Amino acid sequence: MRSPLSGWDGLDPALRWMLRINLIALTTATLLLGAAYLLGFKHTAVEIDLAVMVVSLVLMLVTPPLCRRYGAPAAISGLTLSSLLFAVGGTWATPNLSPLTALLTMVPLLVGFPYLSPRWTRALMVVAVVGSASVVALGEWRRLTALNDLWWVNALVVACSLPAGVAVVIYLVRDAYLRLREKSEQLAESRTRIVEVADAARRSIERDLHDGAQQRLLAMSVTIERARKELQAGRQEGASVLLGQLAADNREVLLELRELARGIFPPLLTERGLVAALQSTARRSIVPVTLDVADVADVPRPSRQVEAAAYFCILEALTNAAKHSGATEVLITVRGLPHLRFSVSDNGRGFDRRLADVGGLLGMEARVAAAGGTLELETALGRGTTLRGEFPPAAV
The missing domain is CATH 3.30.565.10 (Histidine kinase-like ATPase, C-terminal domain)
Structure with missing residues (x-):
């Protein structure tokens, strides 16, 4: 049976790993808040945050089938919608979360930067700037009218949501650092490889020319000399046979050179x-x-x-x-x-x-x-x- 997340399998391994980390963090936060709600910690703010988390989770689960056709842009689009919904809904219900939710609006840009075209990247830049500013403004506005007198409401929502968001950011920074270090190591190795590969390619071309076309051309020069001697001796029939052989050899050399040229490019x-x-x-x-x-x-x-x-x-x-x-x-x-x-x-x-x-x-x-x-x-x-x-x- 095909896994519900198998649509991510065609993505870059680093992107696929980050999407799974985000999904695990979001699922964990949803389960923790849902368990707290079932245990009796019932409040409107908890209900709103829980609903937002569930919808955000659904948006993430919709992306794998779309990724089979549209690739990374589909995954990043789903992540963007999920993050924005979580940011706006979480800030509306719990204004104390605004520092975290503002940060989450930037996650899609940081995740998708290596995989998207410049046009997509510019669009996510706008989302990050406008989204973070809007979330902070919303949080300050709501803070004056919706700050809960019950301390445990804010504490509960922050305790369930903050670790998941921080985990995503930590793994994102860690992945960026590891990717940069890996690229630096690959660059150093590639310099040596480029020289080795170029030398090997030149040796291969030299060997193909020496063992193939060069040997045939030497044989053709011998055939030409034999045909000349046949003509000097007046043996027209022998010369004709040698010239026919020479024509056949010439065709074979041309074919071999064409094949060699195709191999070069x-x-x-x-x-x-x-x-x-x-x-x-x-x-x-x-x-x-x-x-x-x-x-x-x-x-x-x-x-x-x-x-x-x-x-x-x-x-x-x-x-x-x-x-x-x-x-x-x-x-x-x-x-x-x-x-x-x-x-x-x-x-x-x-x-x-x-x-x-x-x-x-x-x-x-x-x-x-x-x-x-x-x-x-x-x-x-x-x-x-x-x-x-x-x-x-x-x-x-």
Whole structure:
């Protein structure tokens, strides 16, 4: 049975984690206040706060199905509505909560900043500024007319609500710090990887030229010399045969150079996009390939960097499957919603990652990371190999 929160699975792991923390905190606060109400602490302010929490919780639970199609914007929109409702309702019922509720109006901006477009970010900035100012003004206005004489009403609501809100802010700051530290470490590693990957690519091109086109061109020069000698000796028939062989060799060299050029950067990728380039690659593959594409035509074409990263990772995985895995079938899936992601699965023998050369994988990871995406490899001896990559909306 599918989990009610499975719609969040396609989101960035850090965003998914923050949404779950917010949901847990909101649920905990709702249960605590509901338990207090059932135990006899009944008051209008408690009832209003409890109703606001329940509706805010429902708004959060509505977002997972929408995220399957709209991605991060749907999740952040639900979080914004939930936070604003909690802020206004909580401040109306309990003006003492205004410092906390003003802070909560800024949470959607802080959570969504890495995942949204500049237009969405500007809109959330307006929400944070206007929302926090409005909540504070509402709290001061209500404080004069709705401050409860019963001390336990304010104490109870604050005790149930404040820890949950503080927990969300603490985890948000912690996540931002960890993300910044991780990015700094990745930047330092990527500098070394870029040099290593570039050197490996140059060596690969040199090896392909030396073992392929260069050897064929040397053989063609020998054939030309033999044909010249045949013509000098008056043996027209022998020269004709050699010239025919030379023409065939020339065609093979041209074909090999075209394949090498496609490997460097296929023109079809630039002209018609990722799907067209993959269709061409699948047709030329030694191993039978099933290409499963969905939703790509429904979204704007991603940047050239993202397309190139996805294409070359898929190409590398397909080449490895043909050369090393003994696979008889490869499945390539590409999805455009809620954001661009792909997978390459083969039914080959798999491998032990601890014993494998990680140079190719490091190159793919560096290329995907440079485009703002993530890469994941699943493999085991006798169980095939699956490579998955995804690019959040900010990268695309």
